[in-house]
Amino acid sequence: MIQARDLRKSFGSVEAVRGIDLDVPRGEAFGFLGPNGAGKSSTMRMVAAVSPPTSGTLRILGLDPLTDGPQIRARLGVCPQEDTLDPELNVRDNLVVYGRYFGIPRSEVRDRADELLEFVQLTEKAKARVEALSGGMKRRLTIARSLINKPDLLLLDEPTTGLDPQARHVLWDRLFRLKQQGVTLVLTTHYMDEAEQLCDRLVVMDKGLIVAEGAPLELIRAHSTREVAELRFGVTETHQELVGRVADLGERVEALPDRLLVYCQDGEEVIAKVHERGLQPAAVLVRRSTLEDVFLRLTGRTLVD
Numbered sequence: 300m301i302q303a304r305d306l307r308k309s310f311g312s313v314e315a316v317r318g319i320d321l322d323v324p325r326g327e328a329f330g331f332l333g334p335n336g337a338g339k340s341s342t343m344r345m346v347a348a349v350s351p352p353t354s355g356t357l358r359i360l361g362l363d364p365l366t367d368g369p370q371i372r373a374r375l376g377v378c379p380q381e382d383t384l385d386p387e388l389n390v391r392d393n394l395v396v397y398g399r400y401f402g403i404p405r406s407e408v409r410d411r412a413d414e415l416l417e418f419v420q421l422t423e424k425a426k427a428r429v430e431a432l433s434g435g436m437k438r439r440l441t442i443a444r445s446l447i448n449k450p451d452l453l454l455l456d457e458p459t460t461g462l463d464p465q466a467r468h469v470l471w472d473r474l475f476r477l478k479q480q481g482v483t484l485v486l487t488t489h490y491m492d493e494a495e496q497l498c499d500r501l502v503v504m505d506k507g508l509i510v511a512e513g514a515p516l517e518l519i520r521a522h523s524t525r526e527v528a529e530l531r532f533g534v535t536e537t538h539q540e541l542v543g544r545v546a547d548l549g550e551r552v553e554a555l556p557d558r559l560l561v562y563c564q565d566g567e568e569v570i571a572k573v574h575e576r577g578l579q580p581a582a583v584l585v586r587r588s589t590l591e592d593v594f595l596r597l598t599g600r601t602l603v604d
């Protein structure tokens with residue numbers, strides 16, 4: 300569905316994408332995980348055939364976006380990072396008018412709009428003004444709109460950013476159903492739990508480059524430990540100053556401003572030893588490693604700062 304080789308995008312002197320390779324097969328749910336400015340949206344816009352690559356090769360659905368843009372766009376669904384709904388139109392007409400751009404006959408587009416409103420649970424809002432929708436409802440409407448042309452490939456740029464947990468779970472459920480129906484999903488996110496839930500495979504992006512690639516669990520196994528003991532101390536010493544006192548208890552220790560992370564196989568054992576040493580953390584937590592830990596390991600930074 301997507302093949303890229305040494306793909307690059309510059310804006311003047313800013314290199315947003317600095318040479319990436321991608322291969323996304325049909326039916327896969329593929330993710331770009333990375334912090335602000337990593338180059339995720341710049342990549343998505345090239346894949347959506349709305350932003351020409353500065354260099355490198357790119358094939359979407361086997362076609363070249365430089366020469367076959369309209370043909371590619373006809374088969375894509377695009378959910379941009381910022382909602383671009385038409386505030387002049389009601390909820391249902393946003394779908395109908397968008398569908399008409401694709402040349403879908405009027406009666407057919409109306410039926411499809413109704414089905415899609417049902418799919419994203421907005422049937423009761425069909426006549427409402429877009430401005431009267433909550434953020435989560437707007438996001439669901441944008442996703443419904445991206446499906447009006449029955450796309451083979453759905454591109455979602457941060458589909459759930461800013462939504463509350465319940466709205467995110469509703470969206471995850473809808474996206475999972477689309478995947479089951481055979482739609483290829485490509486999404487960006489800086490939520491590691493979203494990447495873990497939805498993606499068969501993902502790339503971790505940072506500063507315009509891919510720094511790791513694999514299935515979520517593969518990445519965690521390759522770059523982190525089974526468990527993490529999180530220790531929060533009071534304010535008498537900084538977490539950085541305490542690293543030396545726990546460094547030998549795990550395979551690796553990271554000091555964040557608000558906590559120490561001890562990467563280990565058995566977190567409870569680490570915490571017992573911390574107490575044996577007379578250290579008294581104000582709070583402790585044992586958890587399994589996540590993609591956030593992978594990102595921290597690879598870049599030395601957290602995903603959301």
Ligand SMILES: Nc1ncnc2c1ncn2[C@@H]1O[C@H](COP(=O)(O)OP(=O)(O)OP(=O)(O)O)[C@@H](O)[C@H]1O
Pocket residue numbers: 310313314315333334335336337338339340341342380489
């Ligand atoms: N149209 C543009 N003109 C100039 N610079 C741009 C443009 N679009 C993106 N950039 C720059 O390219 C870099 C990558 O931006 P991009 O939007 O691709 O990142 P992102 O990973 O999507 O980040 P975010 O998580 O904040 O959405 C940034 O330094 C950004 O300022």
Ligand SMILES: [Mg+2]
Pocket residue numbers: 339340341380456
């Ligand atoms: Mg972005």
